[in-house]
Amino acid sequence: MQTIKFEIEDGVALVGIDVPGRSLNILTPQLQRELDELFARLAGDDAVKGVVIHSAKARGFIAGADLMELVEAFEHGTSKVEAREQSAYLQGLTRRIETLGKPVATAIGGLALGGGLELALGTHYRVLSERADAQLGLPEVSVGLLPGGGGTQRLPRLIGIAQALPMLLDGKPVGPQRALELGLVDELAAPEQLLARAKAWVLANPDARQPWDRKGWKPRDLGSLAFPHGPLTSRILQAHVASRGNYPAPLAILSCVGEGMVVDLDTGLRIERNYFAQLLTGPVARNLIRTQFINKAAADKLVRRPQGFTSRSFTRIGVLGAGQMGAGIARVAAVAGIEVALLDASLEQAQAAHARLADELARAVSRGQLAGDKAEAALARIHPTADYAELGAAELVIEAVFEDLAVKAEVTARAVSAMPADALFASNTSTLPISLLAGQFPRPADFIGLHFFSPVERMPLVEIIRGRETSDATLAAAMDFVAQLRKTPILVNDSPGFFTSRVFGSFVDEGFLMLEDGIAPALIEQAARQAGMPVGPLAVADEVSLELQLKVNRQAIELGFEERFQRGAAIDLVKTMVNEFHRPGRRAGGGFYDYPEEGGKRLWTGLAQHWPQASQQPTLEELRLRILSIQALESARCVEEGVITDAADADLGSTLGIGFPTWTGGVLSYIDTLGLAAFVEQCDGLAERWGERFRPSAWLRRRAETGERFHPRPTQAGN
Structure with a gap:
């Protein structure tokens, strides 16, 4: 089925985008091909004075790419060459549009996100609906990617480096008034006037060209790239600290801007697609998209709800x-x-x-x-x-x-x-x-x-x-x-602790055991944050209270739970903190941390006195692996025992509920990313060094030997 509705009115080609089967348009490969073929024809059609691109649907413009198609590409092993070609095609399309030799305007009736905005940036003039629900943005960073259709090059050239960086790095859309202030769009109009205003501009500007295609044009704030001052330098430092090396997209975006703005646009586009290919073929984007968008959307639509029951609304x-x-x-x-x-x-x-x-x-x-x-x-x-x-x-x-x-x-x-x-x-x-x-x-x-x-x-x-x-x-x-x-x-x-409490408990207990191993408390907390956990195990134990740990242990014993459900691995340490030192946590005024009335919390100095630090401290990377592996291993046990029957539930539960780092995609995606055989080998190494709790079960070893995954590979492309 065609995705474009085309007509000529007063010499202006009206290109209406209407992706079938969608309430909002998305930038499908078919749509890109049809647009490319259309603009190739329009270039040689003397009867056409200019073009207006708009949405033929009742609302919106283009709400970005099809994330399911990206996941399919990940799972089927897209190569860097293929990824570069994918980026190059959209770049070529937008470049064809802006060098058409005729004026091209975009009438944006609502959402223009990701590739949708990149397409609009490739036109000479943009008219945006003044409705409050109209939003423009480049959210690719939130899925571990960067704009691959020219967004990292056109946006800073259009609105300036200092204003473009927040949009590229934060991924948050802006509304109509802010879009006009930034210069993202040229004017606002009532929804019913969008096409007429865009068409009028096209007829009045037959010689339209992009600023960067004019001889002698230079970015207006190129000096801001200079080290050590300027927004680019500060953003690089901020991104490095914030990502802790786990999220490559922000640094790739900054590299694209920094390298691309000192060369011509076409060279900048080549730089962009090289970085895009690195991200698209890496695991972080795949994990983020699959868990935080595809699987979360499915869960929100109640994919696990039993069928055959009338939907209820509670009053x-x-x-x-x-x-x-x-x-x-x-x-x-x-x-x-x-x-x-x-x-x-x-x-x-x-x-x-x-x-x-x-x-x-x-x-x-x-x-x-x-x-x-x-x-x-x-x-x-x-x-x-x-x-x-x-x-x-x-x-x-x-x-x-x-x-x-x-x-x-x-x-x-x-x-x-x-x-x-x-x-x-x-x-x-x-x-x-x-x-x-x-x-x-x-x-x-x-x-x-x-x-x-x-x-x-x-x-x-x-x-x-x-x-x-x-x-x-x-x-x-x-x-x-x-x-x-x-x-x-x-x-x-059903199970004692279910899923999230079991996995969370393994994280906290591992922090306690690290303290007993003589590892410096600050190193424990830093390793957790480096892994991507929001806070360290000692800090979070203070928040939920150590008395709760004792209660869980006592109750598990009284109810006759298996020893592994009794959370007894470091219970003596917890008893010492509560009963001897009277430091049960934050609400009581102190736990592993002190909480002074002025200034931030700080680790209690008594920890080093009562749990002396070993003269030889492990590396940060080894502690990071302990923190990630123990939680992933407990999650695998939940699958083995039938507590978890769908890997998506484990990944969502760990990332949305207990702060397991999103760059991994979740506990079971973390294992799949490593490969089960490599994960088993990693756990065996940790078991030799730190204890049998890291030893994989026979069930997990069998899965590793047969090359099984927790997430099945897709069998066909999504719609």
């Missing part, structure tokens, strides 16, 4: 426990339009939580994160109470009380006596098996785990845990509820 829920987690759940539900009974042991406690939520919502309004009327409406939907009778109309009750089996059993029993007979029940537990908790509920088929992450309003993930008796209908409804909250669900099967 009333109850939340048991008004602490930080319970109040957070109540907040996101209320913002989503759901009435919430927020119940705690006393009305005073519930009202105090309501007051805290009022303050939080007010701050969100002051920061521009939420409209004032929406915040007021959300707060009005939250009803603080201590009366279980308030659950009488709830369609779903979520328990978010202390991680204590007896406490959970008590509130569950009291809720059962008040809630409707057909209402669903969910536990926000992070460690206790759902099947065990469901034993306190008269309808275990209607019982499920909904593990939120703190702070709930910012964390995008919900881990849905299916108990042994959880029904498909309950699972489908739980998926619907998570989607209603605009969260991303992953599905796991």
Whole structure:
């Protein structure tokens, strides 16, 4: 099917882009070919005075490339030569357009992102819709790539290096007014006037040429490239620090700008496609695109939802426990339009939580994160109470009380006596098996785990845990509820700690064991950050509290969990910190870190005294491997034990829930990137040096021997 609608009006060729089967246009290879062939014909057509490119769809322009096609290319082993050719084709198309010898304008009706904006930058004039939802940007850095259709060369030439660098490095789109101020577009117009304004300009400017194609033209702020001053130098330093060597795209973008702006455009385009090919054939872009975009989009569309059940929309829920987690759940539900009974042991406690939520919502309004009327409406939907009778109309009750089996059993029993007979029940537990908790509920088929992450309003993930008796209908409804909250669900099967808590626990415990190994605390924390974790294991242990580690250990022993679920690897260290040194974490004023009233936190000097540092410290790279490998190995065990049945859930859970570095694509993508045989060999080496916890299982070795992957290779191109 054709992707272009073409007509000539008053001597102006109107090129309407209409990619079939899409609500928004994307820059497909077919569209590029058709445009290339069309402009080749238009160059020799004397009847055509100029061209206006626009979208033939009701909204938008071109929303970038097809990410699924890029993943397919990754998986099938695109070579650097092929990647350069891919970039060169789009570059050639935009170069053909701007050297057509006739004026070419773009009428941009909405989104122009990535290759869509690059196409527009290759035209001589741009008219943008004044609608607020019109957005222009080059977001390729967010998927580990750089603009490969001339974006790194035209953008700084058009708006200047200093203004172009933030757009290229941050990847954030700009709206109509900012686009006009920057010089990205030449004028704004009402949607119904876009074509007429673009056409009028074409007819009035028969000799249009790009500035950089005029003799003697030079970039207006070329001096800013000079070392050591100027935006390019500072951005290089910032990118180097921020990426920690894990994300190559920012430095590649800076190299493209720095090298390309001192040569002519055509040489700059060759520089761009060489860097583009390096990124496109590397693992980071593949991992980012597959997990953070392709698989996240599929999860958000509830790809794991059981079929055959009518979609549900919840109007009333109850939340048991008004602490930080319970109040957070109540907040996101209320913002989503759901009435919430927020119940705690006393009305005073519930009202105090309501007051805290009022303050939080007010701050969100002051920061521009939420409209004032929406915040007021959300707060009005939250009803603080201590009366279980308030659950009488709830369609779903979520328990978010202390991680204590007896406490959970008590509130569950009291809720059962008040809630409707057909209402669903969910536990926000992070460690206790759902099947065990469901034993306190008269309808275990209607019982499920909904593990939120703190702070709930910012964390995008919900881990849905299916108990042994959880029904498909309950699972489908739980998926619907998570989607209603605009969260991303992953599905796991029941196990102590489920998936995210097991993997997170392996990270924290490894930090404790490093301390016992005599490794300098600062080196432990730095290794974690170098690996790409947001914070080190000692810092995050302070945030969640060491007392919680003790409680998890005690409860696991009392419930008779297997030793590996008892989190006992470094429990003596934790007991010493809590019971002997009285340093359970940040909330108590001190843990592994001190928290002075003025200045930032700093590692407690007593650590070196009580856990003396070894005279020979391991390399940062070895510690980095320990941190990544132990989490990936625990994830593989979750697959082996059937806790995880889809690799995408593991990758999303690890990156969105517990901060596993996104450059890896997630825990199982990390293994696949290394190759399972190489990962097993790496773990064996770590086991010899640091302990048998790194030893791969026989199951994992068999997979390595047969060359299996956790992510299957695609069998056909996506639509």
